[in-house]
Amino acid sequence: MLKDMKWWGWGDPAYAFPLDEKPLLWPFIQKTLGLSDSCRKTPPIDRAQVRLPEQKTNAGFVQAINGFLKPTQIAIDDEQRLIHTYGKSFPDLFRVRKGIVDNAPDMVLFAECHVEVEKIVQAAKQFNIRLVPFGGGTNIVGGVEHLDHSQMRVTLDMRRMSRVLGIDEGSSTASIEAGSPGPKLEEDLNALGYSLGHMPDSFEFATLGGWLATRSAGMQSDAYGKIEDMVVAMKMVSPMGTIETKLTPKSSAGPDIDQIICGSEGTLGVITEATMKVHPVPPVKDYHGVLFRDFESGSEAIHEAISRNASPTMFRLQDIAETGLAFSMKKPSTGFTKMIETQYKKYLKSKGFATPCLMMIGFEGDADHAADMRRKVLPIVKNRGGHHLGNSVGKTFQKNKFAVPYLRDILMNHGCMVDVAETAAVWSKLMPLYRAARDTIQAQFKKEGYPGYIGCHISHSYVDGASLYFTFAAQQIEGKELEQYYRFKRLITETFMQNGGTLTHHHAVGYEHRPWMEREVTRPGLTLLRGLKSTLDPSGIMNPGKLVPPEDKDSNSPTPATTVPFE
Ligand SMILES: Cc1cc2nc3c(=O)[nH]c(=O)nc-3n(C[C@H](O)[C@H](O)[C@H](O)COP(=O)(O)OP(=O)(O)OC[C@H]3O[C@@H](n4cnc5c(N)ncnc54)[C@H](O)[C@@H]3O)c2cc1C
Secondary structure (H helix, E strand, O other), rough: OOOOOOOOOOOOOOOOOHHHOOHHHHHHHHHHHOOOOOOOOOOOOHHOOOOOOOOOOOHOOOOOOOOOOOOHHOOOHHHHHHHHOOOHHHHHHHHHHHOOOOOOEEEEOOOOOOHHHHHHHHHHHOOOOOEEOOOOOOOOOOOOOOOOOOOOOOEEEEOOOOOEEEEEEEOEEEEEEOOOEEEHHHHHHHHEEEEEOOOOOOOOOOOOHHHHHHHHOOOHHHHOOOHHHHEEEEEEEOOOOEEEOOOOOOOOOOOHHHHHHOOOOOOOEEEEEEEEEEEEOOOOEEEEEEEEEEEEHHHHHHHHHHHOOOOEEEEEEEHHHHHHHHHOOOOOOHHHHHHHHHHHHHHHHHHHOOEEEEEEEEEEHHHHHHHHHHHHHHHHHOOOOOOOEEEEEHHHHHHHHHOHHHHHHHHHHHOOEEEEEEEEEEEHHHHHHHHHHHHHHHHHHHHHOOEEEEEEEEEEEEOEEEEEEEEEEEEOOOOOOOHHHHHHHHHHHHHHHOOOOOOOOOOOOOOOHHHHHHHHHHHHHHHHHHHHHHHHHOOOOEEOOOOOOOOHHHOOOOOOOOOOOOO
């Protein structure tokens, strides 16, 4: 049974963020965003009022797929069309909550094996159908939205292809169907004693194929790598046939085709299977908290640790703003504990930790490995000014790590814009980039005359640099919500580009980041990507409008700040 997300928000319809258990959080948000108790309430439209657009159909295609799919694999009902309309970015949720669903697919298909995907892609090619592969629908760059209205629009949901096909224990690799959602994939591998160890914040719903198609990064990427570092071989069905790469550890037979498929965002074909590096389920998962006086010294500690080969499973360093938000989620203590905590806070303040930055460090593996890493890493972070809090903060982090995204729905119910933007840069550029992005957004809030929130954390670290992950929020400007959002989104993306950051470290391109692709990869680089697309998908049926801008849209000038891309 597939677990669908809320049609109007993030995640499990049965789960609500436990705001009542966190009495400090809402007052913190109200103060930061200037929200009064009587602020505008903006709940999603009643489901019964959502009108899906009229369906296009193609008799030849419908007849062809009825020849090899069961009726239960073909959906044309409004429920499925609605669920498959968007990803989960702010503009996606803003529109769906208002009942704006003009780009809904005409039909949703559920493939159950590789051969069916081959037949679907061939039928789409024959009848000129627009085909969008769909994993968990968790992307936030417009990746699964249909943009081409000229033909019938079909979304191919991959989640019924979720089996572990085999494990090669001697080589620590597992072959897995691409539609497997995170929890099922881990459960199936864990039952065999293994783990993939890829846990993005969207883990509960995202799929292996979606991760590969977007070059995703999980929380433990410092140890296990990004998803493209874990892949050994793949199968992708393109309109020109199936590409199957060879199962070998390394090869010098030309450019790496696995790496061409990774990040292709459904524009070249449908990934159906992948063989991934796996590791034994770590018996120890030990997460520690460390406080720093400022973001810079925490960042230097990560850099030094990684340079000295003291690389734990996770380094996550929050800046002052994000630490403030994290602490506001803590349950207030009472009685004796409260007394001790007050004294402790006084002590920390006297030592310069009045507005600290929180770092979480994860040590996973067997007991010896985890202990060895702790012995190497903790002295480095302490030498760099870190104050070790122990592992109780780490336990809270582990418990709550998938709950935070649910908070956005509450904010959107109160007329707020909330979204994220991420990048990566080499160490020498990282802190200037961080300050430039933070200061630019803060200055924009000031210019527009309302309070706002911008917080950041270092989410993934490497020997040569790290990734920065920003969250920004403010009250929406009524009637101008999307223009307001795109002013901030464009501004922060421009700041990344002008300060040596990548356009995106792990969220991919979709249509949201497409206008900057030429500046990211150069004009000849774009020509190369267009060549791949036109060779494998000459009629342009696969996820049109994503990743690569059309030729007439090439430009080296910044994108206008207020353009709304899907209008
Ligand atoms: C709350 C939240 C937290 C997030 N946290 C993270 C994070 O920590 N790390 C991270 O990397 N990302 C994160 N994301 C972004 C998103 O989860 C990732 O981009 C994820 O990899 C998408 O996987 P999916 O299965 O949901 O793919 P979808 O959203 O369904 O699709 C994404 C793209 O891949 C294509 N695609 C999907 N499946 C296939 C396939 N089998 N073959 C070919 N193309 C395919 C789609 O056409 C689309 O272009 C987050 C998003 C949200 C909303």
